[in-house]
Amino acid sequence: MTTLIHQATIVNEGQQFIGSVLIKDQRITAIIRGTDVTGLTADHIIDAKGQYLIPGCIDDHVHFRDPGLTHKADMHTESRAAARGGITSVMDMPNCNPQTTTIEALEAKFADAKTKCLVNHSFYLGATTNNIDEVRQVDPHTVCGVKLFMGSSTGGMLVDQDERIEQIFRESPTLIALHCEDQSIISANTAKYKEETASDDPDVSYHPLIRSEEACYRSTAKAVALAQKTGAKIHIMHISTARELDLLQHGPVDNKQVTAEVCLPHLYYTDADYATLGTRIKCNPAVKTFTDRDALRQALRSGLIDVVGTDHAPHLLTDKIGGSLKAASGIPTIQYVLPAMLELTDEGIFTLTEVVEKMAHNPATLYNVKERGFIREGYHADLVLISPNAAHTVDTEDIQSKCAWSPFEGHTFHWDITHTWINGHAVYADGTFDESVMGERMEFN
Numbered sequence: 001m002t003t004l005i006h007q008a009t010i011v012n013e014g015q016q017f018i019g020s021v022l023i024k025d026q027r028i029t030a031i032i033r034g035t036d037v038t039g040l041t042a043d044h045i046i047d048a049k050g051q052y053l054i055p056g057c058i059d060d061h062v063h064f065r066d067p068g069l070t071h072k073a074d075m076h077t078e079s080r081a082a083a084r085g086g087i088t089s090v091m092d093m094p095n096c097n098p099q100t101t102t103i104e105a106l107e108a109k110f111a112d113a114k115t116k117c118l119v120n121h122s123f124y125l126g127a128t129t130n131n132i133d134e135v136r137q138v139d140p141h142t143v144c145g146v147k148l149f150m151g152s153s154t155g156g157m158l159v160d161q162d163e164r165i166e167q168i169f170r171e172s173p174t175l176i177a178l179h180c181e182d183q184s185i186i187s188a189n190t191a192k193y194k195e196e197t198a199s200d201d202p203d204v205s206y207h208p209l210i211r212s213e214e215a216c217y218r219s220t221a222k223a224v225a226l227a228q229k230t231g232a233k234i235h236i237m238h239i240s241t242a243r244e245l246d247l248l249q250h251g252p253v254d255n256k257q258v259t260a261e262v263c264l265p266h267l268y269y270t271d272a273d274y275a276t277l278g279t280r281i282k283c284n285p286a287v288k289t290f291t292d293r294d295a296l297r298q299a300l301r302s303g304l305i306d307v308v309g310t311d312h313a314p315h316l317l318t319d320k321i322g323g324s325l326k327a328a329s330g331i332p333t334i335q336y337v338l339p340a341m342l343e344l345t346d347e348g349i350f351t352l353t354e355v356v357e358k359m360a361h362n363p364a365t366l367y368n369v370k371e372r373g374f375i376r377e378g379y380h381a382d383l384v385l386i387s388p389n390a391a392h393t394v395d396t397e398d399i400q401s402k403c404a405w406s407p408f409e410g411h412t413f414h415w416d417i418t419h420t421w422i423n424g425h426a427v428y429a430d431g432t433f434d435e436s437v438m439g440e441r442m443e444f445n
Helices: 075-084 103-116 132-136 162-171 183-197 204-210 213-230 243-247 264-268 271-281 290-302 337-346 352-366
Strands: 002-012 015-024 027-033 044-047 052-055 057-062 087-092 120-123 146-150 176-180 234-236 258-263 307-309 383-393 412-422 425-429
Touching (some): 002 383, 015 352, 052 352, 057 075, 057 258, 057 307, 057 337, 057 352, 075 412, 075 425, 087 412, 103 120, 132 162, 146 162, 146 213, 176 213, 183 213, 204 271, 213 243, 243 290, 258 264, 258 290, 264 290, 264 307, 264 337
Parallel strands (some): 002 052, 057 087, 087 120, 146 176, 176 234, 258 307
Antiparallel strands (some): 015 027, 052 383, 412 425
16 A cells, blocks of 8 residues: 655754655655656655645653553543544553553553554553562663652552652663652641642642642752752653742753753743633643743743643543642643644744644654654654644534543644554544554654
8 A cells, every 4th residue: 555645845854845755555756856756656645735734743641541540541532532643652650550560561552552542652650668670671672761750649659669750760771751849848838728728629720739739840940950869760740830940951862861851831831821721731740930931831841841741631621620739630721732832833933844843753753753753755654744824713512532521622723633643544534533553653763
């Protein structure tokens, strides 16, 4: 089976040019600059004139809630949402039920994904205070990394004993992805604002005061210092404050020992948005100030922050009832992260090449993903075709996540994903899904 995507504007490796891409079976077999495709034949020809073709995006941070929490989401529904949004590969977190804290549980998730996950996938092993033997067994060629929670939002997976954290840093055979918030500061702030408001559940506007800048900075500083001491390769997830940026370094992602991710809510919203969106934008770490948001945007552009993730975390709307303490933390964003980032290009905040770099190239480089994340001959044909100036209003019929809501409901994007190819298979095309082929287990160099 061959497919020719003809006359697209290809955005790849810092360049934009008119060209065509030939897919044979699962691979990219030819990239042609210009409009002349004389001599090429294909079973399917897509006229992509006026559209943008980019490599499939890689989301290093999702919670698909599978197994055990499938009333909120599952691998099938959330991978469908990913494909609709141009995300072709995902890395899923271990705080499901049972938690993915053993090699046996890890391999069970991979086996389950073979029949349920429409996109390419990998799963983190979760570190705990007593599973170092499991951590040592992680195969860095077939598993994306180890996840260590240095904050409490994770259903009992908090690791806050210094000696345990240092042992994990020293002995993990692969990258360690970190949730950094200091629990002692969060606990003190919780008590303070409960007393100040005379409430067991202060309004959601207190969320960034409880899970404060200091809580984030203290934990991230500790992680960076420990990485320098042990030589561990660490990835700080969902950076949310300007202050934490002082702990990071500029430079190419493949030369860094400490790398960083920013997630869409912290790039898009500020604490002023709690007034209108309430707990729909409640996540951990909390959405913070306008100053923080602007600093994060600039840090992403400059290379201080390396990748954009989603922290896609579906909850039912009934779970979001309450305030800063009782409402669940987590936002379903995977379907709309790429349109939202492209919307920010219209505002001049990012360029198209920067979006592709931070959402496809850099995740592939940071995790040493094998033959994905770039439009290159011989690579897996993970590709996304995007139509600009295509007004698309988010409504409940469009939302693919099982939780069936989005903070973007009612919002009109002027970018729309028209096709998503995963391993050469058009999983999504012009409003329809073809679920006859599942995604593949990702490999790492």
